[in-house]
Amino acid sequence: xxxxxxxxxxxxxxxxxxxxxxxxxxxxxxxxxxxxxxxxxxxxxxxxxxxxxxxxxxxxxxxxxxxxxxxxxxxxxxxxxxxxxxxxxxxxxxxxxxxxxxxxxxxxxxxxxxxxxxxxxxxxxxxxxxxxxxxxxxxxxxxxxxxxxxxxxxxxxxxxxxxxxxxxxxxxxxxxxxxxxxxxxxxxxxxxxxxxxxxxxxxxxxxxxxxxxxxxxxxxxxxxxxxxxxxxxxxxxxxxxxxxxxxxxx
Ligand SMILES: [Zn+2]
Numbered sequence: 726x727x728x729x730x731x732x733x734x735x736x737x738x739x740x741x742x743x744x745x746x747x748x749x750x751x752x753x754x755x756x757x758x759x760x761x762x763x764x765x766x767x768x769x770x771x772x773x774x775x776x777x778x779x780x781x782x783x784x785x786x787x788x789x790x791x792x793x794x795x796x797x798x799x800x801x802x803x804x805x806x807x808x809x810x811x812x813x814x815x816x817x818x819x820x821x822x823x824x825x826x827x828x829x830x831x832x833x834x835x836x837x838x839x840x841x842x843x844x845x846x847x848x849x850x851x852x853x854x855x856x857x858x859x860x861x862x863x864x865x866x867x868x869x870x871x872x873x874x875x876x877x878x879x880x881x882x883x884x885x886x887x888x889x890x891x892x893x894x895x896x897x898x899x900x901x902x903x904x905x906x907x908x909x910x911x912x913x914x915x916x917x918x919x920x921x922x923x924x925x926x927x928x929x930x931x932x933x934x935x936x937x938x939x940x941x942x943x944x945x946x947x948x949x950x951x952x953x954x955x956x957x958x959x960x961x962x963x964x965x966x967x968x969x970x971x972x973x974x975x
Contacts, residue, residue: 802827
């Protein structure tokens with residue numbers, strides 16, 4: 726559903742009567758119940774599920790690493806309705822500009838390996854709404870600052886898309902003993918050239934990503950905390966750039 730009010734139409738379908746075995750609830754009730762949800766109680770519930778799964782060995786590492794995926798998701802957008810937490814953007818449409826309101830959350834998903842003969846578990850650990858005036862990386866750092874103390878040994882490696890190839894993100898994780906693996910796109914010329922320069926020292930390996938041929942380049946983040954370098958604000962021309970990066974094109 727695009728929004729809660731759509732339930733007023735969708736909820737009339739006969740399917741719900743037979744599936745729920747009782748009359749459906751109203752769109753107002755759906756909104757009211759969600760507004761009453763206690764976020765901290767929900768987080769504690771997720772943590773409880775995580776602990777049980779971990780104790781029962783249902784969350785195996787991938788090649789010895791605990792892995793999480795960090796990503797931003799838009800939940801809904803509207804030209805008409807908005808709240809104090811809405812983000813805003815201008816949409817160019819039909820030769821005119823319109824102000825659109827939307828919400829985006831950054832989510833952290835645990836990505837354990839699969840047990841033999843089983844589907845891998847995908848456990849959403851937590852999420853954080855992006856606030857007006859901040860970028861997605863700032864939101865992600867606030868999320869990680871809450872999750873890392875709550876799940877200190879749940880993951881070693883954070884996967885993220887090209888948006889996160891920024892110094893504050895790498896430095897935040899390195900300072901907490903975590904590794905990062907981000908997508909590098911050629912639009913980020915400076916950073917891409919830095920990493921391409923490192924291919925001279927660390928030979929990339931031929932690999933595949935989905936159906937595409939690609940080069941994988943694994944660059945160590947150092948053997949211990951003392952070996953780690955900080956990323957300067959501007960990554961251009963810094964031979965100390967250390968990261969695990971992936972080139973998506975040949
Ligand atoms: Zn809003």
